[in-house]
Amino acid sequence: MSPLPGLARTRVRAAARRPAPLTPEEARTRQMLLRLMSLFLQYPDAELATARPVLTATVDALPPSPAAGELAAFAEWFTTQDPDALERHYVETFDLRRKSSLYLTYYLHGDTRRRGMALLTLAQRYRAAGWDIDGGELPDHLPVVLEFAALTGTGKGEAPLRQHRRGLELIHRALTDAGSPYRHVLAALVGLLPPATEEDLAAVAKLAAEGPPNEDVGLDPYGSGEFAPPGTFVPPMQAPNTLVPPNPAAPAPQEDL
Numbered sequence: 001m002s003p004l005p006g007l008a009r010t011r012v013r014a015a016a017r018r019p020a021p022l023t024p025e026e027a028r029t030r031q032m033l034l035r036l037m038s039l040f041l042q043y044p045d046a047e048l049a050t051a052r053p054v055l056t057a058t059v060d061a062l063p064p065s066p067a068a069g070e071l072a073a074f075a076e077w078f079t080t081q082d083p084d085a086l087e088r089h090y091v092e093t094f095d096l097r098r099k100s101s102l103y104l105t106y107y108l109h110g111d112t113r114r115r116g117m118a119l120l121t122l123a124q125r126y127r128a129a130g131w132d133i134d135g136g137e138l139p140d141h142l143p144v145v146l147e148f149a150a151l152t153g154t155g156k157g158e159a160p161l162r163q164h165r166r167g168l169e170l171i172h173r174a175l176t177d178a179g180s181p182y183r184h185v186l187a188a189l190v191g192l193l194p195p196a197t198e199e200d201l202a203a204v205a206k207l208a209a210e211g212p213p214n215e216d217v218g219l220d221p222y223g224s225g226e227f228a229p230p231g232t233f234v235p236p237m238q239a240p241n242t243l244v245p246p247n248p249a250a251p252a253p254q255e256d257l
Contacts, residue, residue: 110212
């Protein structure tokens with residue numbers, strides 16, 4: 001038998017990678033998983049702490065799956081912590097460590113002009129889908145990206161997550177290395193995405209060792225002001241999404257990527 005033409009082989013491979021369509025029930029479950037991840041990764045202020053019983057009950061009601069199991073492991077820790085301890089752990093984990101920052105375009109573009117354009121493109125994607133984040137948070141903040149994915153669906157809605165697969169893998173590794181319970185939320189997320197390729201894993205290892213690109217420029221194309229010089233990256237203030245009010249400005253970070 002003669003080999004398939006190149007174009008046909010490409011189409012066969014693409015079809016093999018394409019996930020099977022979800023049933024309505026599977027789509028609802030996936031939406032709930034993504035929304036729970038978004039909420040769990042927001043700043044745990046008093047309102048979110050008060051909602052912990054509801055969040056835990058929602059996790060417990062999910063159909064069994066690896067992602068649901070990871071969220072259950074996180075919820076078990078989340079519901080037993082003192083609220084002040086939760087807030088301190090969140091700040092130490094996400095605001096003071098560059099390797100686990102929740103701003104996804106940083107891992108892909110670093111402090112370069114390309115990051116500003118990536119933020120603008122992401123904001124335009126949201127507006128094209130009829131979704132407005134009201135300027136309260138950068139569009140690449142992971143809870144925002146997760147909420148967009150939950151509301152918009154597995155195709156266009158999850159495209160930003162797939163695009164930043166390597167950054168998510170790095171966050172997961174950093175949380176695992178730090179022993180943070182938040183590693184369960186990232187494990188649930190990366191488990192929903194297409195498996196990392198060898199090329200992805202090599203890129204993540206390089207990113208962990210060398211850090212993202214650096215360039216002494218700001219985010220002017222997006223209109224958000226300038227970054228601090230390399231080594232003094234300060235993530236923007238947390239802002240409300242679906243449940244929680246803004247987090248006070250985080251202290252200056254102490255760890256470089």
